[in-house]
Amino acid sequence: MKKFLAVLAAFGLALSANAADKTYKLKLASTWESTTPVLGDAAKEFKRVVETLSDGRLEVRIDYPSKHKSPFGILDFVKGGQYDIGYTASYYYKGKDANTMFFTAVPFGMTATELRAWYEFGGGKQLEEKVYDKYNIKVFLAGDTGTQMGGWFKKEIKSVDDLKGLKIRIPGFGGEVMARVGATINTIPTGELYMALEMGTIDSVEWVSPAFDMGLGFHKIAKYYYTGWQEPSGQTQFFVNKKTYEKLPADLQAVIEAAANEVASMLNSRSFFDNAEYWAKMKAEYPDIEVRSFPQDVMDALRKASDEILDEEAAKDPLFKEILDSQRAFLAKAREWTKISEFSYIQKTTK
């Protein structure tokens, strides 16, 4: 298009601000720093794809938390129009609106593949619109970090009693569930977590997965790495201010959607790849790490607490109930298919 404008200029023609080739400058606020593993590249990739696809008609400027100072304020930024676009995870706004949680992760809920299928073809997208319309936000999926680990524990968990009074750093819904089964939930700033775990201020820390965890070093001081139950998926999102979005011509609206999709594919694969690589590295360097899963009575107690919290919330809010029912109904079918296809394949062919 720039070449074409030069041709026009040669004819002595200038373009009015309303012409189809107007350039739109979009400001993007990211929850994660540029240096965060896996997620740090997503906003950059979005900018690259948007600018290439639009041949420069869309320009994206990215602000990271070091600049905007509010990693969990992205919803308000985009709602209020301070930023046109936000890169974040829906469930960070659970305190503001419990319904946002369903689009990132639900304890004992859907895996990344199941969640995305529900979203695209099982009514999830329409339910998400019901949630975000009141914030004047249009949402695009931006990739999934996959099943999270259950966290690093200094001692083995052999029964529900071992959780009573245990000092665990686990945020969000997972933390609420752990509190209900008797654990003591701590909120300690990231920079102090290692020391807190080493000193015994906390007995356990739930973070993410090997690619994210390794840099923080928890594996050096807590040898039990528990498998996950609290975040079977980790779907991230682009929030787009509706007024900004609606004033774009149709092809540039499609560019936003396509770019989000490319980021999502990249992020899905990047998360998986990096976790596989870091897990191999971690095991090689620290062969004493032991992977454990919670015993059945612990899983049952966590599931019961999780279901109770979900049902309590559903009793208060019809939209929460509508989304919960929709996810539970699809999960029942989805898991039956998962079990006889990919799950069975892995179970029967992996030594």
Next chain:
Amino acid sequence: MKKFLAVLAAFGLALSANAADKTYKLKLASTWESTTPVLGDAAKEFKRVVETLSDGRLEVRIDYPSKHKSPFGILDFVKGGQYDIGYTASYYYKGKDANTMFFTAVPFGMTATELRAWYEFGGGKQLEEKVYDKYNIKVFLAGDTGTQMGGWFKKEIKSVDDLKGLKIRIPGFGGEVMARVGATINTIPTGELYMALEMGTIDSVEWVSPAFDMGLGFHKIAKYYYTGWQEPSGQTQFFVNKKTYEKLPADLQAVIEAAANEVASMLNSRSFFDNAEYWAKMKAEYPDIEVRSFPQDVMDALRKASDEILDEEAAKDPLFKEILDSQRAFLAKAREWTKISEFSYIQKTTK
């Protein structure tokens, strides 16, 4: 852009054929008919996204096999330039070039998630370029149909001996493996498969998965539905003629890539969603269907035969060996991560 051209026309300006806004007409040949479950919509979605993103500067015309008559001739069509783009699966060209197989599915190989991570970040894309450069084809991933079922069997398979002489319809590499363990492989046209299974001309038929299988009715006459081993993934591809691709401006090249990506996301979710829905429907209507997995000795025999065939081919062709080694090395790491993350989550939280 069309509005803009109208503005130009009002100024009495016409565009030369070489201007940046030239329209490119692309012919696309699809392996699958428009009516094929799941896959039949992919080419249509590609056309829709390409034309929207390019604001009409790219136009796509789709030909289905009912027109071009050669569902498995897509590689030659695109290589020769009769078609600019092909929508197909790489492994259909295994007879022409064994290396094409690695990018769709390998028995006992990677799942869809593992394969895509290897492709994007583990060197897979570069190896695919080595394979397809000689055909003047640029390849874009177009979505995965997921883990296939092992097929419909009229009798239970209790040991390797039960496979000896068993008449199975199973094409491709899976068929070669089954032949090596003693089965008799039949190639019967699709339209005759149901009758052949009913009459006992064949004892078993491997097709795809519930969304694809249900319409063919095999579940009415063969009650054992075996879990899969032969196609843990089912990655489809867009082939693009390199000369066509290289003459496009950078933003339209990016449009092709972005559209392929959107099709891939759609197809991944659509396959999963439809399989979940059809499996629920099939079980409800035919409660006698029994899901089985091959016993360990059968799995061991199939894996041994598969590895032998792969190693024989690797001994003949250094590029085959390079790709096989790369996939095996990544799979070893990838599966360890899969096991402690999503697999463990499903295993420990699903009743």
